[in-house]
Structures are given as structure tokens and as C-alpha cells.
Amino acid sequence: MVQAPLPTTKVESSSASVAGGRPRRGLSMVTARPWLLLAPGLIILAVLMLWPLVQVVVYSLQDYGLREINTGESNFIGLDNYVEALTDSTLWTVVLPNTVGFAAVAVFVTVAVGTLVALLLARLGVVWRTIVSSCIMVAWAMPAVTGTYVWTFIFDADRGIFNSVLQDLGLIDGSVNWFTNQWTFYAIVLLNVVHHGFPFVAITVLAGLLGVSKEMLEAAALDGAGAWRRFWQIIFPTLRPVFSVVIILSTIWDFKVFAQVYLMPGGAGSNRTVLNLGVWSYVESFGQNRYGFGAALAVLLTLVLIVITIVYIRSLMKEDEL
Secondary structure (H helix, E strand, C coil): CCCCCCCCCHHHHHHHHHCCCHHHHHHHHHHHHHHHHHHHHHHHHHHHHHHHHHHHHHHHCECCCHHHHHHCCCCECCCHHHHHHHHCHHHHHHHHHHHHHHHHHHHHHHHHHHHHHHHHHHHCCHHHHHHHHHHHHHHHHCCHHHHHHHHHHHCCCCCCHHHHHHHHCCCCCCCCCCCCCHHHHHHHHHHHHHHHHHHHHHHHHHHHHCCCCHHHHHHHHHCCCCHHHHHHHHHHHHCHHHHHHHHHHHHHHHHCCCHHHHCCCCCCCCCHHHCCHHHHHHHHHHHCCCHHHHHHHHHHHHHHHHHHHHHHHHHHHHHHHC
């Protein structure tokens, strides 16, 4: 007896429809939904950040000055601005040493001071920790312009507190202008930047310190390990991801220091020995009306910062993998 084939059920037909196009359209909608939600923010970022960056790149390829602004004409010269910048001795003998050298020293001092303050805060009680943390956050909340004027007043040649103290102690005769020398100029900028930046490092490292195992520290102390050894063998390895993020962020901030240099006496271009990359770009653009050349310098600075940002993002990704 031959058995008749079973009729096609609704379940089979529904499974056939699952294999069809409907679920694929649903899957595509699920994939596209996050991008639709992100679209308004991405459009705003593109208008506010991407378009100005594109315009700067376009200007960097032109001999763009006051004539081009008035006439609206374009005078494309290709990569001549970049060639001029990279072959200018000022870039290699003054600007890059000031920019890179200052950033390296500022990052080291800022992280060191911030870490020492964090270790101090970790040893305080809750009440005093809150009071001291609130006080140091005032320095971080102070605008860079305000802080720069305060430090300029402290080291002023005629009315500065620093000169007055040195004169009272008999260490100097008469007034000394500390802003004319390249080394003393950047020493003052260093004080300004460290004073403004160490609270961020201190609070960030403190947050990591509060998560370090106290049992491990107590066991190391019982074994005879001093504070220095406990820091390098227990605290630093535990907080390595925190220090990597702090160092990279501080490098980005200190590499593009502008207001702290530009607002100091001589920092706006009259003293060419203290130029850094950001100030040089601004002076060439708005001081010499060479907007194309200044844009090329800004693009070079942006490329360097993009490289640093990539390193920062890679460090975050490695931290997430851990």
C-alpha cells in the first residue's frame, strides 16, 4: 500500500517564509537602527568639525591671503606650503624642539606631581581628602587665560612678586625680565601648565589607588618592603592602564599648548625663540596674513595629534581586552 504524502502544514510554509526575504529585511533594519539613532549627532559633528577641517586642508593647498579673501578667488599652489614649512629652519631649530621638548618635560612633571598628590590624598581621611581634593580642583577649573595672567604678574619684571623676593634676599640687583630668555620663559610656562594639569592626574590616579588591594600592600610592608618598593612592584603594575591613559592625554594637551605661550610677554611672535607649533601657525595666519601657510602648519599639528590619539585609542582597546 502506497502511503500518500503528508500535506504541507502551516508550520512548513511559515518556515519557508523564514528562509525568504522577510527576516533579511528585518535583520537589515536591526543593523541600520543604531546608525539612524546616531545620524543626528554624526551630522552635527560633521558640520562643526569635519567641514572646518576640510576647509583648512583646502586653504593649506593655496596661496591664501587678504587678496583672496577680498576677491574670493582661489590660488592653488599644491604642496608648496608644506614644502616651505618642512624646509624652513625655524621648524627644526626652534618650533619642534620647543613643542616636543616642552611636551615631554611637562608630561613627566605633571604626572609625577599628580601621582605624589594622589598618594597623599590616599593616606588622608575621608573629610580631609574631600577638602584637599576640592581645593586642588580649583586650579583645574581655572581658565588657562586667567592662570597665564596670574603667572605673568608673579614674574613681572617691575611689579612681580618673584623679583621682589629675590631682591629682598639679595640674590639679584634690580629687575630681571624672565620672559626674554627661552629657558626661563618655558620654565614659567611649565609652572603654569603643571599647576593647571596636575589635579586631573591626581584625581584619576587616586581613583585607581582606592582600588588597589590593601592586603597586598600590608603583606608587602610586613615583608619589609619600603614605600618606594611597594609603589613600583604593586601600585604601578596595577595602575599601568591608568598611567598610560593619563600620560597620553597629558601629551595631547601639552603638545598643543597655545594660550599659556601666546599670552606671555614675547610669546605672540615678537620673541621668535619661544615659538611652538600652535603659536607659529597662529602668527603666520593672523599676524602675517599668510592663511594658507598657517593652515599647512595647523594640518601638520593635527596629523601629529591624530597619531597620538590613535595610540590613545589603542591603549584603551588593550585595557578593555584585559
